[in-house]
Amino acid sequence: MFTNTTTTLSARAMGRSLFTAASLIALAWAPQASAQEQAATNGDTIVGADIVVTALKRSSSIQETPISISAVTGETMANSGVQDIADLAASAPGLSFVDGGPSQRRVVIRGIQGSGEPMIGTYYDETPVTGMIGAGNDAGGSTPELKLFDVERVEVLRGPQGTLYGAGSMGGTLRIIYNKPDLTGLGSAVDASLSNTRYGGWNYDASAMLNVPLATDKVGVRVVGFYKRQDGYIDNTALGIDDINVLKSYGGRLMLRMQPSDRWTFDVTTFLNRTRTDTPLWTQEAGKFNSDAYTRQPIVDDTELYSIASTYEFDFATFVASGSYMHRELSSASDVSRFMQAQRSEGRCAALVGGGSPCSDSQLTDYYDLVDWQSYSVLYPQQEMDAWTGELRLSSNTTGILDWTIGGFWSDRNIAVWNPQVNTNRVSGEIMRPLQVVTGRHIDDSLTQLAGYGEVTLHPFEGAQLTGGARYFHYDKDIVGYTDVPSILVGARITPPTAVDSTENGWVFRFNGSYEFTPDVMLYAEASQGYRPGGANQVLGLDAALTGYNSDSLWNYEVGLKTSWFNRAVLFNIDAYWIDWSDMQVTQRTPNGAFSYLGNAGKATVKGVEAEVNAMLLDGLSLQGNVTYTDATLAEDQNTGATATSGLKGDRIPYVPKWMGGASAQYDWSLTDSLGGMARVDFNYVGGSWSDFRRNYTFAREVEDYALVNARLGVEGPGQSWGAYLYVTNLLDATAITRASSSAIARGRTLVSSATPRTIGVNVRQKF
Template identity: 30%
Template sequence: MVQPAGAVSVGSRRTYAIPPSSLADAIKSLALQSGKQALFSAPALEGRRTAGLNGVLTVEEALDRLLRDSGFDYRIVADRMILITAHAPVTASGASAAERPSATARESSSVDTVIVTAVSDEAPPSVERLSARILAGSGVFDPGEVARLSPALNALPSGAGQLKLALRGVYGAGEATTPVYFGGAPVSGPSGTNSDPGLVTPDLALVDIDHVDVLRGPQGFDHGAGAIGGELRIEPNAAVLGRYAGAATLQGRLVQGGAAGGMVSVVENLPVGDDLAVRLVAYRRDNGGYIDNVRLGRDNTNSETTQGVRVAVKARLSDRLEASGMAVYQQRRIGDTSVWNGALGANLSDRYGLNSSDHDLGLSSLTLTFRLPHTVLTSTTAYYGWTLGRRLDSTQVVLGLADDPAGCQRYFTTAADCDATQLDAYAAYARGRAPSTLVQATEIKSLVQELRGDGDLGSGRWAAGLFLERRREHTRSAAQVVDDQGQVDQAAGYTGLRTLGSRFNQAALFAQFVQPIGDRLTLTAGGRYAATRRAAWTDVLIANIISGSTTSMPERTADGGEFNLRARAEWRLGRDASLYVQASQGARPGGVNTTPDPAQAVQTFAPDHLWNYEIGGRRALFHNAMIFEAAAFNIDFHDMQFANATPKGAFSYVMNIGSTRIRGLETALKTDLGRGLSLEFNSAFTDARLTSVSDLALTQFEALPGDRVPNIPRYRHTATLAYRRALTSDISALLSWQNERRSAITSSFRPDDPDYLYTPAGSLDTFTLALDRGHSNLTVALRNVFDKETPDRAISSPFGRDQIYGATPRTLTVTVRRSW
């Protein structure tokens, strides 16, 4: 997606509307609006800002205003290339800016440069880059909301603070198929009681963020922990040497039929001498709830508060050595899950207890960068600790087990069948332990280390490194009774209590080589080998007679080793077009289930793996006034890890269900319609179907080849029509209308499944008005303009039937930003 911009030619002058931003972004916007290219040193411009500009100007006048007092100058080469250089002193002849000579080829080649075409926020193919302006303009606050802007990325909610990400239809249980990186550090969710770390996506706030990259397809050949479906990489703004800067944001929020909320954030970049800088970020967001619990008589139960601080430090230790560090601490408190009962109606719930959630996450990292003449060596060390407290209303499960003959046998400690009197006695006991809730506390600690080298290889480049990960986790899970107010009845004691522990270790070697062949062809080859070990165990402290959690599980381990490859060829088809083909492998490790129910089908599950084949290209038309991008892919996904429940629904575990073929097409159209009007359209078509089914999946799900994989819409798009206009010499306005649409989804493989739910197609519209004046911005946004009850996902299980995760009702936000 590209920030809308309109530049209308008026003879040799154009109408420019460039908002306050970093100087690098402003130069990109000027290139976009003038139809030229820009050549500059990105490190040299780092941290420099501009108040922007509005008006009818020549390109020279616009550059003079942008670069005033910046310490930089410009030259225009061959009437189409803008060369940004360090400011040169006035010559003895007194040459003025208007009399600058053209740069020679020799002068241009001596600059450490980045070429910027007339498309801003560029990223490599298969990478969708969302800039800070796009994120802020769309009101994106956490990783789950990024899916609103990226049709290939689906966010699947499943509880308070629980969200699974699926990219290109690749998802399942087990390790996250789309892991999240924050500042270069991968952050994994907890395995919990269901061996599914991908069920909880890290929710660090996207405040003071430089950009977010959505990397499509298998990753890990040139960095990190590896990924089977893709990655979400969040890059916060780093501390900037030698520059004092800051920003403040204040937001108010009103939800139709719900409680009010708001947000405040403050950012300060503080230089300490010439070689040290500190960046401070603090924020708090209060979201008023809108779900009403009719059983408990409580309104707006799903309110939430997120608050945190972040400190970034950068130090230049020598001409070649640089250190940067980051520390983040965030708290999130969620009153209840945002789910409503389909039988009662939109935003109404009848749970016996609130599914609240508490998150406390601390992350720190240190990166050392050592620059040699032809090689850059980087060491990144990161550590995080994450504590999660969750409650899950289990009343329906307990009541459903009240007539379980096996539970009666456990209650009377007998192997013989219970008689009618015993069955009645057991049923009375089970119903006496309801209403019920699961109270779970999980602590996860992880240490990662990456050593990486990048360098020249003749005309090409190489990257290689070592990645190490050590993750430890402990969970305490208690089944307890709740009172008629939905609160835990401590006097009633425990229905059951157990603890679970797990360890995950990974060691990986990776390498990638990029080699141009001639002027038009570039070849890329990469490889990755990862060795993993997962261990898990459980201790039953108080036997749960009702669920069957009565026996501790000794430590079990699952070892694995996977070698993956990547190959890519890219052609430049002239100045304005390119084409690529790619094949890449991805894999996830197997694991150990910790379900205590003896009726569970499997105790361990095997690794799954895939091949991703794709072809794509980019074409610029009408002097870059229109950009079209497309990618078609075919994914063969084998031994897919998937979640299943025990026969009575008390526990969830992971199993391999067979193979899936995913075919898709992704497109993006970005066009300047003239006179300040622009249109952007991004879409994703995804068809994910089973191609083979394991015997276990056939028994458990009755799934058959050809069945569509649940929870993945076949089609999604975002379309944005925007109009930018300069109102005065220092005020510009932006009006935009965004439409998000997706096709229908289902909750399980087959319509005859008792848990099958059909979620119809839906769409949401957002209207935004933004006013920029100097370093100030006012944005008014109305999301879900028509107040549609568009479901995001529907779930049916013994924990709750006909549960709907719907879109937030019509929401008005007013945001004021000020930078300095």
Template identity: 30%
Template sequence: MVSKVKSRAAGLLIGVAGLAIAATSALAQEQGGVEREEIVVTAQRRAQSIQDVPISISALSTEDIERGGFSEFDDYATRIPNLSFSASGSSSTDGALSIAIRGVFGNNTTGFYIDDSPLLATLNPRVVDLERIEVLRGPQGTLYGARSMGGTVRLITTQPDLDETSGRARALVSTIHEGGMNYGVDGAVNLPVVPGVLAVRAVGYIQENGGFIDRAPRADAPTPFAHRKDIDSESVRGLQLSGLLSLAGGDLTIAPRIMYERTERDGRTQADFRAGNRINLRQYDIDEPSENEWTLATLTATYNAPFGTFLAATSYFDRSYSDSEDFSEWTTAVLGFQGASTTYSETDQKIFSQELRFVSGWEGPIDLTAGLFYQRSKSDWRFPTTIVEGFSDDAFNLDNPTKVTEKAVFAEATWHVTDALRFIVGARAFKNEVDFNLRQGGDFIGPDEFYAGKQSEKGVTPKVGVQYDIDDDRMLYVTMSEGFRVGGVNFYAATLCQAEIDGLGLGDTTTFDSDSLRSYEAGLKSSWLDRRMTVNVAAFRIDWKDLQQRQGLGCGFSLNVNAGEARLQGAELEFDLLPLDDTRILFNVGYVDTEITDTGGLTTVTRGASIQNVPKWTWSVALDQDFQLGAIPAFLHADYSYTGGSWSGNNNPTTPLRRPAFKVANARVGTEFGLGRIALFVDNIFDEAANYADIPPLGVQTPGRPRIVVNQPRTIGIEWRRNF
């Protein structure tokens, strides 16, 4: 069936593209051609046209974000070739998704930035007041450091305007198929306090999601309870306040900012056994609420000297979240005891980052970017006393404070040999240190267990490349680059799991090491038909050593282990066409083949197997059309995306679960008039139940019942926007 869909889609694409190119060619000859708006990115820490950057990169503008109606990561992720995601992290971050770029999957494999602040890829902040989204594919170890081994996602916010008072407002309401109602409002105000010198920008947003997962009593429920609908409802509140001070005639700018977001969930957006099952059958009517609250404070100072730009970026991130989970079925199945059981966790995270950077602006054949980086991350993961009613007043407790310190010096230079030929060389020298303590106890564990230690590593990640301009509209490049991520510490109950770990031959699993990879990439960036069409193609091969893999255990816990080596190879294509002045067609496709080439002696990993949670194929097609309803301007947006199937071994490495391919279609049509822009939209038109993977439990895995994180069903709504 999938092959038929692929062949039909390919045939349709070829036919549409052929007609569009013919129409575009004729129009260009008749009208002399109209150039598209240039997209400027800062992927290499300096402003450049996206077509001049010698790496595979995708960018979404403010207009793209608004037309697509993006509000969260999974809304826009399916538009990016070779970007995939899965619910493979801790259960305590139910709303978070692990990101994989070019098949480089696992926690901390993808860098995630808000402007110049490195944060957690699982943060998933709301997409509000952004200038653009940049996705950099391939290891970005030189300029972005650890966790950017697969690539980097950057959210670039709208900065205060020193000269004009402006603002915007947005409101929406929608209904979920067989679920609740969604409501949302957000807005921004820009105010020049001293025109040309000082400005402030304030942003606020509220989002209420109605939920669609139900809870009902099992046939053997000790005390029957009423069917509960929409138990996974969610409330989000956010606020951003930023400033911009311009001194010395604009050569010195100081930009402070604070961002705050709080999310409260009444329950989990998780289905039992399969993605389409929207009823959780339980023994007890136990709620599973969670809260996630974070604050990001930043201060960025920039000085423009005659020979270049100096930048100092400081950020402080403070996050706390709590989570709970019903594990009554586990106590029944494993302990033979029937009683209400809930486990609860709390986590505090604090990240301080400082980067000093110089970007050259002198006249000459060498462009240079160089800097220093420091980051200190502290986290404390706690399980207060877990009570199993009638069985134990202290079944389990844990405290796991961890500190990670990262230091680096980096530089990247581009030598303009001729006007057309450039050589690129760069390197990042780093030193990382992990300090951890772990104490756990309770009746499930026995006597208290203590672990403490320190892990440190240092090294250098190089980059070399060649870039050649065929002409003003076509460029070839070849790059070799390396990336890495920091190692860490595992959490499990030795009393329950040690015998199983020894039987698997895993050795000392208290910690796991860093892993690293080397990537080889070749690409073409091109514009055609008087720049009405862009075609960008890249091919790559990645050799991955000591890769960290998540391994589930029969005792109910899971581990990160270094599992040998892997090879990843593939390609991506991005096609963007303006056949008419009011019509835009986009097509993106990504392919990656992953293979474990060395098991590293682990019995739980199979040579020749694919990397978990990585689809081979990802593709999307989108259409934007502007037209007139009489004298009123109107627009249409439609998109369709495909994410291939993969395997998830989050909870059972020996028999991983199949994640079926999923296809999501969205559409919106709207019009603009004096009071703003009104759009009617349908998200997930065909009500696809997408499997985002079985998620590791907060407590322990109930035997035979995986919990699947799923997407939102078909949602129909109306949205209003206005700029003023």
């Protein structure tokens, strides 16, 4: 139901003050984690070739956790060169990214992909994060990316996690878990790299960690800092500027852990992340790694995340209280010059000024002056977000016939968007200062969510588990938008503030059963549900009838087998799933093809098989591999009213390849009594896909398949206390296009992003 309301945004200063107050309140009363969970978050994670995870809000061996889950340790990520979440794509079956470059990435699991609110829950420790809505309400397309240094592990949960993780986890959940302060002793580490990229230049990257116990066994601090500069490799041929996409990223985190007693642990963490770059998009028709944009297209992303988590271990259960505050400012720019210049014709003057009749000489002169004034310009959205979350959870920690978890969740996200079109310098391509605003739209978006959830696991007899879970949710999304600077060229009219309220509540469920035939063989089956909120469009010139869109939801049915062989030297897991997706939110386009918006259209079916293997058959040799087959198609014709973009039954979901796979091999050996050698190769394959449902649509583009190979060779000191490595990424120098798109704004040109060309470098590490 949609009703008129008004919306206001939290001020940044107020947000920080409230966060400080919340921290003091939580310290006073909120207790956090079981002894098992404490072990799991302090590095004691390896059990033979197995890993301990906390995906089900309690610690368990990954092979004994009856869901589709993969985990990657911090050591594996360091050896693979993983620095941000997009680098994780080869690490787990079913995981992929619609990669538009830094600050413009969408996480995808099991082919559940599309614009709108996130479909994959992304967590940094206990904190869920979300992207910015922009003018197209696409919060899932700009997932916050914090540096993956000093990480304990990453968990990839495949399939809906609606009961424990809620909205935003309808396709799965990605959890990044950082190393926590060590209360027992000093520690430090540094990691530095120097490299050179083909078609570009020199890159350098440095990260450091310092761990200091302030009171032995009671208080400790862990500080992490990093700086990265990556040279550009894309040349702008229109402006005559080489290497436009230089990337600078810097920041850090400060973690304070207090442990007043053996039962009580309290963590306070601050994350800071700054990113500066120009768009990594290049124009396929202009040649490899060439952009023909008439403007510079800067991206500035400033993210701050403050979190608190308190755990208290009772005799019968573990109580967890957590909260967070995130402030993010994101600005980007996209060239619209060609679209504006194409308006300079007598026909367009007749359509826009003359009411269908030819313009007079004076009308034509004035019209041409108007077009010429804004013929070099960019869309320049400025976004600011304040987001709060809070969660209370109680989980049993006694062994018996029942395990249980109950909890409550609250979040409040406020985003302010100013989306102007501004003029640029015709020679340098830079945005003119002070801004020359051609047109502009203001949007205030507020999303509040409340939920209560619970799961109960019954152990009816040895080796068997039956789990049932439910989550009751309520969300309220308030959107206020207005246009204060009109433009006849894009159909923008001055509009007063108008408000739309989208509210919904309901239930999602999860049912799971498993049986261990032996300690090395487990079969499980699951039916689980996921959802995400609806909302309202705020696109320039969009018909009012297209403003609202509803929530979408899905049911996932799967069966899986987890096995271990040769005394756990080999782990092999496989699962198959069927997903029914209803009222799916899809991207649609305005009649002029210039702007996209969201609508509900049709149903989809996603079927697939995932398999992964980890093996240590020879001393020093570890092998890993995964493969995914996904058949993600529409189950019925879409009813969008726009035949050019409407998908038909059997059309594949955009950006979802049928085949994906990853593999790695690492060999460690002794060089001397105190020195060791290591060699590692990583391989990632991503199959082809399309940018739209309809392949014959004017702006549909094919994304071809690609394969990437990385390699590393190094020498390490005793206990890996230090290491020196030679590495190469994209060894075969593949032009791996990760995203391709076109539109009327692009005048039919194909804009693509791709993997970084071959990069060769040296890396040194030292632990103290």
